[in-house]
Amino acid sequence: MGATATETKAFGKDYHGFEPFKLNDPFPSYKELREEAPVMWDDRINMFVVSRYEDVKGVFEDWETFSSKDAQSPIRPLGAAAKKVLSDGNFTTYSGLSARIPPEHTRIRAVATKAFTPRRYKVLEPFIRDNADRLIDEMIAKGMNEGDILTDLAYDLPTITIFALIGVPTDMIDVVKEWATSRATLTWADLTDDQQVPHAHNMVAYWDFCQSLVANAKVNPGDNLVTDLVNLQSAGEEITDHEIASFLYSLLFAGHETTTTLISNSVRQLLIHSESWDAIVEDPAKIPGAVEEVLRTAGSIVAWRRTAERDATIGGVDIPKDSKVLLVMGSANRDPQVFADPDKFDIGRENARNHLSFGFGIHYCIGNMLGKLQTRVALEELTAKLPTLKIKEGVQIDFGDNLSFRVPLTVPVVW
């Protein structure tokens, strides 16, 4: 029999240095959590915080006990003003896949997988390479021998890619990127009621746009993912227009935000550990292993949510039905029980790919290969064109405040 929820609440009062929304350097506090309170109640967010690898993986695996139904609900419940904006704007979506549960999740994921094949995006590789080349050349052409990987390369590349895949005009990049930022902010940041309102307006515009993509594909089919989904529907696959639009609503967010971060963090980590950068310049075959190690040590998403569907235990601690659970993958990925010398950045680490940065189980990231493909191509082009790249000294790299998404605000480089 584990500790009761009340006892756990009492233990958790000092929080062991854990600040849920502060992501500049959360790793020392993760270590304390793993050692002192691996399953800790946190009053500030009303969740159990789970930090050991085995527990995090076990919860991801047991989707019947720990459902993802609340994985996308706002951390701070929406205020009246933001709610009114959403209802006046007929905002009726919630999640494409990640917060849906079986059998609905199984049905939609099966259709999505048919359209979203590795072959579909493998043919995108030359397109990704051309765009990576062009963006790097433009950064170099500014003639200052310095740039910012985040704004000069990582911001645009995944957006151009996912837009091409889905079939969205490229002149929409900035506006959709802004909507996606609003989605992350409204859901996972610590906002006041007033701060929520402009983001709610963006969500209405974003949802209208997703619905218009589906309507348009019906009259104007193209060689793209929306058309594939519409064709699958016509061929008898069970998926509604609303579900297709909701899947696009997911992809137009999940399909670039996290990859922008992965490319940025890859360059940042590899340059900070400059011997690793030199190693991939020398031998580009080491890039895929390096990307796995970046995902392990600096994942784009450091924590993800589940809800207990019934009374359960995690790591010996009782978890009452309806409790919210925060799975800290950023901590699990540095658990010494699984990864030897876990704080060491080692691009040759054999089990790096066992990280949990893409989740685990039925919701395992559907776009993981596309995210890694783009990061590999970006690194191949960067190391070939700018082998002497270095991180700019004297600039502190901060990360945005967020419960889940650990995003560097700049990655300044010189060459």
Ligand code: HEM
């Ligand atoms: C490259 C960095 C990426 C990271 C770190 C990442 C991470 C994640 C995580 C943590 C989940 C939740 C897994 C769970 O609940 O078990 C997820 C799900 C998902 N991701 Fe990704 N992702 C990335 C890229 C992408 C890309 C490029 C796409 C689309 C093109 C994508 C689409 C999705 C979708 C649709 C889901 C929901 C799957 C489901 O519930 O069945 N992701 N991702």
